[in-house]
Amino acid sequence: MWAFNNFYNESIIRSEYIPNMDVLMLQITLLLSLGILFIPKSMRYYFLLCLQLIVTFITSYWAFEAFASTESVVKVLNFQILGEYPTFVIDTLSAFFILTVNFTSLTSLLYSKGYLKPFLKEKGGLAIAWHYFNFFWLFVSMILVCMLREGLLFLVAWELMTVSSFMLVLFEFEKKAVIQAGIRYLIQMHIGVLLLIFGFLYVQFKTGAPIGFDSMEAYFQSFQAFPIFLVFFIGFGIKAGFIPLHTWLPSAHPAAPSHVSGLMSGVMIKMGIYGLLRTLTYIHSDLVTIGIFITLVSIVSGLLGVIYAIVQHDIKRLLAYHSIENIGIIGIGIGLGVIGLAIQNNVLAIMGFTGGILHVLNHSLFKSLLFYSAGSVYQKTHTKQIEHLGGVIKTMPYTALFFLLAALAICGLPPFNGFVSEFLIYAGAFGNLKTATFNFDFLFLGVILSLALIGGLAIFCFVKVFGIVFLGNARTKNISEAHEVSANMLMPKFLIGILIVAIGVAPILFVPYAVKAAGVFGDMGSLPAEIFTSLSWTGILSGILILMVLVIYGIKKIFQKNKVISHNTTWGCAYTGADAARHQYTATSFADNHLEFLKPLFSEKKKFEQFTEDEIFPSKREFSSHADDLFEEKLINAPTRFIEKLFSSENFLLQSAQLHHYVFYAISFFAIILILTLLKII
Amino acid sequence: MTGMALLLAFVTAFFIPGIIGAVKAKSCGRKAPSLIQPMFDIFRLLKKGSVYSNSTSFIFQIAPIVYFATIFLGLFFLPFGAEKGIFGFTSDFIFLAYLLAIGKFFMILSAIDTASPFEGMGANREAFYSMLIEPVFFTIMGSLALVAQPPSLGNLYANAGALSDTPYLSWMIIVFIIYILFNIALVENSRLPVDDPKTHLELTMVHEVMVLDNSGFDLGLIQAANALKFALYGGLIANFFLSPEFHLITNVAIFLGMGVLFAIAIGLSESFRARNKMKKNSLYIVLMFSLAVLIFFLILAMNSKFILT
Numbered sequence: 001m002w003a004f005n006n007f008y009n010e011s012i013i014r015s016e017y018i019p020n021m022d023v024l025m026l027q028i029t030l031l032l033s034l035g036i037l038f039i040p041k042s043m044r045y046y047f048l049l050c051l052q053l054i055v056t057f058i059t060s061y062w063a064f065e066a067f068a069s070t071e072s073v074v075k076v077l078n079f080q081i082l083g084e085y086p087t088f089v090i091d092t093l094s095a096f097f098i099l100t101v102n103f104t105s106l107t108s109l110l111y112s113k114g115y116l117k118p119f120l121k122e123k124g125g126l127a128i129a130w131h132y133f134n135f136f137w138l139f140v141s142m143i144l145v146c147m148l149r150e151g152l153l154f155l156v157a158w159e160l161m162t163v164s165s166f167m168l169v170l171f172e173f174e175k176k177a178v179i180q181a182g183i184r185y186l187i188q189m190h191i192g193v194l195l196l197i198f199g200f201l202y203v204q205f206k207t208g209a210p211i212g213f214d215s216m217e218a219y220f221q222s223f224q225a226f227p228i229f230l231v232f233f234i235g236f237g238i239k240a241g242f243i244p245l246h247t248w249l250p251s252a253h254p255a256a257p258s259h260v261s262g263l264m265s266g267v268m269i270k271m272g273i274y275g276l277l278r279t280l281t282y283i284h285s286d287l288v289t290i291g292i293f294i295t296l297v298s299i300v301s302g303l304l305g306v307i308y309a310i311v312q313h314d315i316k317r318l319l320a321y322h323s324i325e326n327i328g329i330i331g332i333g334i335g336l337g338v339i340g341l342a343i344q345n346n347v348l349a350i351m352g353f354t355g356g357i358l359h360v361l362n363h364s365l366f367k368s369l370l371f372y373s374a375g376s377v378y379q380k381t382h383t384k385q386i387e388h389l390g391g392v393i394k395t396m397p398y399t400a401l402f403f404l405l406a407a408l409a410i411c412g413l414p415p416f417n418g419f420v421s422e423f424l425i426y427a428g429a430f431g432n433l434k435t436a437t438f439n440f441d442f443l444f445l446g447v448i449l450s451l452a453l454i455g456g457l458a459i460f461c462f463v464k465v466f467g468i469v470f471l472g473n474a475r476t477k478n479i480s481e482a483h484e485v486s487a488n489m490l491m492p493k494f495l496i497g498i499l500i501v502a503i504g505v506a507p508i509l510f511v512p513y514a515v516k517a518a519g520v521f522g523d524m525g526s527l528p529a530e531i532f533t534s535l536s537w538t539g540i541l542s543g544i545l546i547l548m549v550l551v552i553y554g555i556k557k558i559f560q561k562n563k564v565i566s567h568n569t570t571w572g573c574a575y576t577g578a579d580a581a582r583h584q585y586t587a588t589s590f591a592d593n594h595l596e597f598l599k600p601l602f603s604e605k606k607k608f609e610q611f612t613e614d615e616i617f618p619s620k621r622e623f624s625s626h627a628d629d630l631f632e633e634k635l636i637n638a639p640t641r642f643i644e645k646l647f648s649s650e651n652f653l654l655q656s657a658q659l660h661h662y663v664f665y666a667i668s669f670f671a672i673i674l675i676l677t678l679l680k681i682i
Numbered sequence: 683m684t685g686m687a688l689l690l691a692f693v694t695a696f697f698i699p700g701i702i703g704a705v706k707a708k709s710c711g712r713k714a715p716s717l718i719q720p721m722f723d724i725f726r727l728l729k730k731g732s733v734y735s736n737s738t739s740f741i742f743q744i745a746p747i748v749y750f751a752t753i754f755l756g757l758f759f760l761p762f763g764a765e766k767g768i769f770g771f772t773s774d775f776i777f778l779a780y781l782l783a784i785g786k787f788f789m790i791l792s793a794i795d796t797a798s799p800f801e802g803m804g805a806n807r808e809a810f811y812s813m814l815i816e817p818v819f820f821t822i823m824g825s826l827a828l829v830a831q832p833p834s835l836g837n838l839y840a841n842a843g844a845l846s847d848t849p850y851l852s853w854m855i856i857v858f859i860i861y862i863l864f865n866i867a868l869v870e871n872s873r874l875p876v877d878d879p880k881t882h883l884e885l886t887m888v889h890e891v892m893v894l895d896n897s898g899f900d901l902g903l904i905q906a907a908n909a910l911k912f913a914l915y916g917g918l919i920a921n922f923f924l925s926p927e928f929h930l931i932t933n934v935a936i937f938l939g940m941g942v943l944f945a946i947a948i949g950l951s952e953s954f955r956a957r958n959k960m961k962k963n964s965l966y967i968v969l970m971f972s973l974a975v976l977i978f979f980l981i982l983a984m985n986s987k988f989i990l991t
Binding site (some may be wrong): 142353361390391392393404408410411413416419423426427430431433434435441444445448449451452453455456457458459461462464469471472473528531533534537538541544545546548549552555556559560563564565566567568569570571572573578580583584585588590593594596597 | 690716727728730731732735736737738747748749750751768771772773774776779781783786787790794796799800801802803805807809810812813814816817819820821823824827828829830832858895898903977978982
């Protein structure tokens with residue numbers, strides 16, 4: 001690809017003289033997207049596929065152009081909005097995110113064909129068309145977010161992203177839980193947007209420069225960075241799902257159809273990370289505080305994300321909590337990078353940023369694969385409850401294999417992609433222990449320990465999910481009736497799987513792009529040579545491991561050649577009366593010692609009736625327990641209940657249903673204004 | 683002699699289970715079996731046929747192979763004193779730790795695959811304790827990396843003498859580190875006080891209950907892997923005592939001697955110690971963790987990164 005450098009550079013020069021065909025084509029494609037609402041049912045998917053491929057092709061071309069050149073690629077649109085020509089600016093950071101968005105959106109669309117098939121009959125034609133229309137615009141808006149720097153347009157694209165994804169979540173709108181999740185998502189996103197608007201306006205107010213990212217440069221040069229950074233961090237962080245801003249995630253992902261969950265969790269929440277990174281490129285002061293702040297918040301997110309994931313029994317809700325965990329890992333990388341910038345340690349900076357940015361790609365791959373596989377299981381067994389599944393590997397072997405692959409990758413195990421990005425962050429922290437000062441040593445130890453714990457907890461969680469869902473015996477009937485999904489639905493998984501293994505075995509081919517993307521933070525040089533050596537070694541060793549497994553398997557075959565290999569029931573320690581399905585270890589019992597160990601972090605609810613002393617022949621009892629996210633309970637649910645109570649008709653006058661009360665409120669509003677004006681307060 | 687550590691690890695692996703058994707037999711007044719009896723057992727198992735549960739899938743069949751392969755490959759990282767192992771690169775211990783985790787991941791899955799309530803329980807405990815012990819190992823590596831740059835297993839050992847300005851203080855810390863490594867080895871190999879391999883009751887087991895359904899070649903492979911795992915941790919401890927100034931033969935003798943001492947220590951601790959209550963195990967590991975963090979701070983203090991006044 002680098003051989004084409006000159007070609008790309010020439011084309012940039014040429015593009016100043018000839019009209020931008022690519023921009024024109026993009027505009028026409030976007031306009032054509034309206035057509036999806038009018039064309040026949042059977043054509044919709046293919047029509048959308050064509051449109052998306054065109055957009056993917058054009059923007060990927062721009063992205064590679066940006067990777068190949070030393071300067072940002074600038075594309076100007078042919079029409080004016082608010083008296084100005086909207087401009088796309090694509091630097092290496094945008095390029096990296098664009099490519100990530102393009103790939104996952106494509107697999108998501110491919111997967112949707114099979115996933116939506118059962119819905120085609122029950123849903124009206126327009127509902128499907130509307131869904132696809134929003135899908136396309138979610139994809140486009142994510143690309144636009146990566147390319148627009150001008151404030152108003154950026155916010156419009158950001159809002160477009162929120163609204164279209166909201167529509168996508170509402171696909172199964174006849175369910176109450178879906179509506180609730182959707183509304184919660186919409187409200188929380190708008191708190192985020194509000195903060196972003198406030199941030200942009202405040203920067204504009206202080207500097208006088210036009211609204212947008214570029215005016216931040218001037219602001220951060222002359223004012224204290226941390227307070228306004230905090231505003232942007234919360235604004236973008238709600239999208240990304242840092243704890244405690246995460247509460248929309250665990251309800252929105254299970255509510256959405258699986259291809260949308262994959263897309264939202266895989267790439268949409270990363271737009272928050274993109275915004276954060278983009279903001280950080282303009283900040284040059286206060287970096288120590290900001291770096292430590294990001295690292296600490298990320299450590300908390302990473303740990304709590306996986307801790308809460310373990311006790312979830314809805315498979316998609318569990319995966320949603322894992323998104324929070326991975327956002328934490330990404331954040332840890334970014335935090336280390338910022339600290340590296342702050343203490344002028346280029347090696348730490350480049351390794352932190354590269355690890356974080358690469359993990360964005362990695363997470364988008366294995367998380368979408370996990371959601372697609374979970375969706376396939378849901379489609380065939382009609383349940384998302386882990387406790388109702390079991391033994392699915394026998395009926396859906398390929399889906400199980402893909403889930404296993406993604407599970408290994410998300411746990412950060414070699415030879416898969418998750419290991420590469422985590423390794424970079426680990427190595428960044430370990431490698432700088434000797435030279436850093438006491439405070440930072442302390443922080444690095446925190447980073448190392450939290451990564452190790454996150455890894456261990458993730459393994460704990462995914463052996464639970466994979467073990468209970470796919471292995472053992474079927475816990476309910478409809479599992480044995482399930483069968484493997486169609487090739488349509490396996491193909492996108494296969495594409496993702498290839499990339500997961502490729503990044504794991506040959507990290508050398510992919511890491512340089514992340515390094516280039518990290519280059520937007522200034523010239524930090526490339527990764528140290530010994531890290532490249534380590535990365536190639538991990539690739540080689542992964543190959544050796546696979547080879548070794550094959551060789552031992554061969555030896556086993558030779559040893560067992562003339563031996564009796566028989567099959568029998570599981571050894572039940574001489575007890576033969578066991579019910580093969582019900583006597584298995586359950587997900588709840590698997591999570592129990594973990595729950596016990598970290599009790600203060602959960603709000604656990606147990607429902608049962610106590611036995612009384614005079615009850616000689618006890619009646620039939622039921623017991624149920626449910627562990628919930630403490631933050632969600634204390635931060636969202638408790639205040640909401642309080643406000644509801646406050647405004648309910650019994651407790652307060654505000655909703656008295658008496659017209660004269662309402663008129664009185666209006667009058668008192670004017671009265672207060674009058675008094676305040678007289679007192680010269682406003 | 684890059685392959686020396688690997689070779690010696692094989693030798694120690696061959697004898698460690700036998701020595702542990704012999705020490706345990708002697709200390710309770712029994713006649714000890716031959717030192718290589720466990721190896722005979724493994725070989726006998728390898729030649730046997732197998733019974734597979736109807737509930738299991740291919741995961742159950744490949745898990746012992748993956749487990750063995752990861753530990754076998756892990757031995758290649760074992761340095762010989764300051765000399766790096768066959769594979770050695772910057773931050774190789776991260777790869778080593780994650781490599782061992784793959785094997786564990788598959789073993790835990792294979793236990794759940796049998797659909798047995800006992801094995802599910804064992805799997806759960808194994809996953810839980812491994813999760814807790816991981817940070818301890820990384821803290822130890824981080825403590826050693828405080829004085830070694832770039833950090834790699836070989837380099838960590840080469841610089842272990844420089845943990846402090848004064849050699850005897852360095853040794854004091856190393857003794858601490860060895861104590862923790864020894865305990866990590868006990869947890870990772872499922873020995874007392876975390877797990878009792880000789881208990882009769884499945885309900886109180888961790889590792890042994892996980893492999894209830896494995897038989898024949900698979901069981902032999904698992905036992906061989908366990909022996910190699912002992913050698914791996916024994917090697918990690920022995921490396922502290924090697925020095926490039928010694929003659930090669932002295933170093934070899936020290937390495938093997940430490941392996942024997944390691945086995946004797948395990949045998950003795952198993953003979954004179956009771957198993958923890960299951961609930962105490964997590965606290966026991968947390969104790970190891972706090973000791974490891976203490977070491978980290980000690981080294982920081984000795985390198986005058988923060989001054990105690």
